[in-house]
Amino acid sequence: MAKIAQRYVSVDPFKIIENGFHPERSKVSESLFSLANEYCGIRGTFDEGSSFETLRGSYFNGVYDYAKEDTPIHYKGIIQRTHFMINSVDWIKVGIKLDHHSVKVDAKTKGFRRELDMTSGLLTREFDYETDQGNYHLCFTRFLSMVDCHRAYQTLEITSDHDTTVDLEFFLDSKVLHWGHDCYYKGIKNYHEDDMFATINETLTTGQKVASFMHLDIPQEGKYVNHDRGVSVKYTVAFKAGQPRVFTRFVVNLVDKDQSQSVASLIKDGVKELRTSVNDGYLGALEKNKAFWQNVWDKSDIVIEGDPLNQQGIRFNIFQLTQTYHGFDPHNNIGAKGLTGEAYSGHAFWDSETYCLPFYLFNNPNGAKNLLMFRYYTLPQAIERAGMLDCKGACYPIATLNGKEGCNLWQHASLQFQPSTGVAYGIFHYFNVTHDVDFLLDYGFEMLLQISNFLLSRGQWSQDGKHFGFYCVMGPDEFQMMVNHNTYTNLLAKKTFEFTLSVMKKFNDDPRVAKALAKTGLSAKELSEFARAAEHTLILYDEKTKLYEQHQGFFDLPHIDPDSIPVEEFPLYAHWSYDRIYRNDLVKQPDVLMFMFLYSHDFTLDEKKANYEFYEPRCIHESSLSPSIHSIFASELGKEKEALDFFGFATRMDLDDYNRNAGEGLHTTSIAAAWMNIVYGFGGLRSDSPSVTLAPTIPSIWTAYQFKINVQNQSIGVKVTHEEVLLSKTSTEPLELVIYGCKYVLKETLRIKR
């Protein structure tokens, strides 16, 4: 399974640069040059259109629709109709005719260059274009405001080497195709007043409205054109030879997600905000963006000395993660591909709490809290879902945009409980690091009660009544479908029960505990059942070998050596008969190792070594989330070479398109795993015990590296060299940390020899 870099962007500490156009990478570039601001995202498509392979995508967080066809399997608990984030208004589109010739990047284009500046979020693209009348230089910029999320900006600068006129047509187009097939919008109203133009359109079944407004900063009158689901404005502008002209488009996109606004009020709001945006100006908005990003880098930057490739890679990851989500709206979540593509339907998975949360927890605690608040706001849907599964409490969906289960593969939706236990783990993890009692008691505890109640009702007692556990489940390792006593599921349920009960006990006197209990209607008997189930949960552990068995019977499964599988058969999902994947001891992604990572504190180094050495050789990493976890273990176990091998493509998975599918969108949640790979892996951070612990190592190829973590609202800088670890923080409030196994009370700086 050798992964090979397909590098074509220049290496730069804070920029992604493509010099010369790479037509065979057209879709990959669209993904890499994606912009987003959590509210919306737009792929790095060409403003003027493209004659190359393209996925022209513009997305709004939480704007979705339902599939047009039902699943043909009609049993209770099986989702009949999935929902997905849809491709929305194309507000970047501009038609350009130079000397009556429509401009499109083609083989004759010269001097093509584009650049994404991660200190401002500005995307710039320029090239030379020759017609039979002469030469032109075109330069496009765009950015999304990180501060005023509705606002977007585009400029087009054209220089001609001869006197001429140029035809321009600026579109707002909602007649866009989702996955190139269907449009999910119907037209509601097109609108213009003075120099403001708008199109308001509505999704087909969810009835969400997307209203897009634009103003064009062009000192002449344009010709308004009314389209089906869109508007455009046409200009014919005069050029003097050698005198550049800049055309600026101000865009405001408003979304009415919950059918609460009238068209009139959307128009009123949009026009008002657009006027403000125009008044503030393009440069003013760009300055605000720079300040936003300066703050992000101050708080979250990872500096790697001596390794410019990973330096660029990890910054790209932090930049994209922050673009996708920084927690300004607790109703947003993180799709597997962020806002950079339509694959994975824009759905949030258990990745949010398990893989993404740590990045926010240690860089942006309020963002972390809001990521968990999404689950609080969608608790009613999780309660409804548990009912569909003949269970009590709350079952969180395996894939969702609106809180309802969006996965129509029952084998995942009805058998995987990582989302539910992942939310419980997220609450535990967040509280453990932040000590945020208010969140825990106002929101977290109620979720914990509902999740515990679900787990109690979905779990079963063995025939002899001695053991509690889960039958017919699929753990994180999706290559074992319908198994009994998956240790991950059993253990996380046990931990969920225990944490729920410990919160109840610890905050017994707080009226919010009683309030949550009353709200859930749980009886004393049910609560005592949590304790009994936790006490008797079956955990398959062999004292002699120190191995945890992934599920009952795993050790007896027919063995397949991953190295014996021909390279062309990967990914197995695409090449093996579906049932064949499930009947051997191949592991898709960490399962036993996953719970040993999450509850690192509970396991000895010997246990970790035994299980890593047993399960790692069986793992084929058919999930992009897998290598980082293995790298973290290898670091802890002193296997530096393995740690580096697994880290090999973590930070640059998309920049170098290791998985050959970056064209469909970035691996946004894997990006978060790459952050963990450095901070948990090399930095040795662990955050599941009462004190945050660190045990930094440094790869021999690095000179030094630095990262920051926020613990209990204090920002701690960690710099690791081959000689020492230097910790520093700005506040002087003492903070307990465990470093290399020893307790330290950190005040300002602390220097530890390695």
Place this chain on the structure above:
Amino acid sequence: MAKIAQRYVSVDPFKIIENGFHPERSKVSESLFSLANEYCGIRGTFDEGSSFETLRGSYFNGVYDYAKEDTPIHYKGIIQRTHFMINSVDWIKVGIKLDHHSVKVDAKTKGFRRELDMTSGLLTREFDYETDQGNYHLCFTRFLSMVDCHRAYQTLEITSDHDTTVDLEFFLDSKVLHWGHDCYYKGIKNYHEDDMFATINETLTTGQKVASFMHLDIPQEGKYVNHDRGVSVKYTVAFKAGQPRVFTRFVVNLVDKDQSQSVASLIKDGVKELRTSVNDGYLGALEKNKAFWQNVWDKSDIVIEGDPLNQQGIRFNIFQLTQTYHGFDPHNNIGAKGLTGEAYSGHAFWDSETYCLPFYLFNNPNGAKNLLMFRYYTLPQAIERAGMLDCKGACYPIATLNGKEGCNLWQHASLQFQPSTGVAYGIFHYFNVTHDVDFLLDYGFEMLLQISNFLLSRGQWSQDGKHFGFYCVMGPDEFQMMVNHNTYTNLLAKKTFEFTLSVMKKFNDDPRVAKALAKTGLSAKELSEFARAAEHTLILYDEKTKLYEQHQGFFDLPHIDPDSIPVEEFPLYAHWSYDRIYRNDLVKQPDVLMFMFLYSHDFTLDEKKANYEFYEPRCIHESSLSPSIHSIFASELGKEKEALDFFGFATRMDLDDYNRNAGEGLHTTSIAAAWMNIVYGFGGLRSDSPSVTLAPTIPSIWTAYQFKINVQNQSIGVKVTHEEVLLSKTSTEPLELVIYGCKYVLKETLRIKR
């Protein structure tokens, strides 16, 4: 799970009679009064149309189409588009206007009566109808020729109490809706010449043509009307008060299943056959039918004295089974609902060899052979299917019309191997009873080799290399989905290997053995692997309890007492969350008991008792095939009450609509199980050992019963009374039978005291 009879048809030895119309049973009656002749079938719908609930169905064996939509799950080995038997030309439709009023049976209809005569296959229906002008009596008859399968007949007799004219319009209509939704026909040609009318239409994707021809025996010229996908002929006929007039329609339906015939040749053939049919006349054809049925009853009747309900029930079953299939065409098979409805898609399942074959084997050996020949003719499709599953050899489909897998539920299609082992068992069973060496060596052995090769490639060796068996399978008990070492699957595979090898050894000198081996290309090593796999197949058996474990881990599953489940939660498939069905020790239908039934000879009475007493209380019989097998065991174990209880609704499942779904079609394959219930259950027939054995018991409520079995081409009559068993046969050739455990050589008659 009490099942309650909903009886409304009169009890009669050879007739099914409905006196007075039962509107709430309109669809059930359509099923019960279905006619078929293996070539085609037509539900007992009203010729003149109906204003009640109706499923107006006309079907042709092997005429099918593909679904319009793909399954949304796209993995290798998963069927993307299912196929199904489609609703075809409505050739019975007739519009009747009495005094300008369209006749439809309604609340005011008087004297309604219909009757299905099982000695001729004639369906008669009559009623009185009143208009504002006067009274009418209408009588309809129809039948399908059992001898000339293309031919069908309809008469309409009308009597008026006043002089009047009546408008009649006779249709051939292919614009029919499948399941009330879609029409799967496009029009090709409508045609008429002289007094012959025809419509030729073609299925949408399979391109099969159905050509329907009619001649109307009415002594005046009709008005031909051309329709989309159909034709009609209109008449206005004069009536004298009190003088009945009869109108006869002769129909010929031709099917071009494999796109081999031109429209012109279809028309030529159809017109020719229709002329012959008209010349032969209605009465002539009916006489031929009577002779056909006389022969069936001579060979296959079961006589039950003292129990008119079951007497009628079993005859109805034999009648319907024979209508559905009697083996005139080896390309036909038996759908789960025969030709009586669209449910189960007209698909043949493993029911054909496992539940239906015995009826034919002992009544119509040539039909039995042809049922197996269907599998020989579809061997290429089974080989292709094995390849889709990354396996070798031949994997027979779980559901099919054309030999290809038609089930788009991967959990059944990719995990259940009962069809493949069922075909192997069928070959064994057929050979064991008939001693037909030619079939075995010309066809059977090749199938056995391919099935064995499939089983070898799908099976796996345990991690320690000691045991062979099947991982991730679903046995006959469909409540245990994805289990390892299902004993049924393992044992039937072992038996298949062993039988294949035994045939090879026994007929080693026959060149056909070498020919089949050469054809399959199996190496000596592969053949030796059959033996090694058979020798090491894991069979989970506990010496102490004599229990076979249904699969690895079954005994540890959480226990649910079926009696604790509220009645309204049945069927569980419709009321329980899909995953919930699979995580307990409930059994849907016999699994361990099934292999103990099929290989009865291999197990001791003690073993049968232990396993019956363990598994029966766990079985909820959510398959109509289940109770009969349990009844057969109960009989053998001397549990007369239980045997009778399970037999309770076997023969009258549809007549009394015990399952509340007879309206969708008859449970045709269950009908075969009812036959087994009597002959294997009370008669104690076993046919898996070298000699056919009998051990008759008689339910106390019966005075006597008789059945016939054909063994090695000799027909044996068995009459059982409370005092004795009387065996008789016409030929004098000696035949070895085992009765009550003792060997007898039967010559003419044999009387054994009970």
